Amino acid sequence: MAEFVKVAKTSDILPGEIKPFDADGETIAICHINGKYYAIKDECSHMEYPLSDGSLEGEIITCSWHGAKFNVRTGDVLSMPAVVPIETYQLRIEGENIYVLIRD
Numbered sequence: 519m520a521e522f523v524k525v526a527k528t529s530d531i532l533p534g535e536i537k538p539f540d541a542d543g544e545t546i547a548i549c550h551i552n553g554k555y556y557a558i559k560d561e562c563s564h565m566e567y568p569l570s571d572g573s574l575e576g577e578i579i580t581c582s583w584h585g586a587k588f589n590v591r592t593g594d595v596l597s598m599p600a601v602v603p604i605e606t607y608q609l610r611i612e613g614e615n616i617y618v619l620i621r622d
């Protein structure tokens with residue numbers, strides 16, 4: 519079963535920022551890009567390093583360990599050494615609360 523879990527408030531993440539949050543035992547990174555929010559698993563698909571440590575430019579996150587790049591909206595890999603997409607999560611905003619859809 520899947521359910522939406524509250525993970526953060528919109529004010530917790532400044533524009534251009536990426537931050538990690540716990541959601542039902544999973545670490546989710548929320549990105550704030552031009553007024554829109556995106557949720558990804560906080561784990562690089564290369565060697566599981568936290569992507570929230572990386573740098574965000576527009577929709578592109580660069581892993582700070584070996585420099586792999588991903589699109590945080592689609593999860594697509596844009597640059598080696600990663601070859602597997604990252605997990606993205608459906609996100610919903612109600613008022614100032616951010617909810618993320620967590621699958622079992």
Ligand code: FES
Nearest residue numbers: 562564565581584
């Ligand atoms: S762990 Fe992210 S590029 Fe290697």
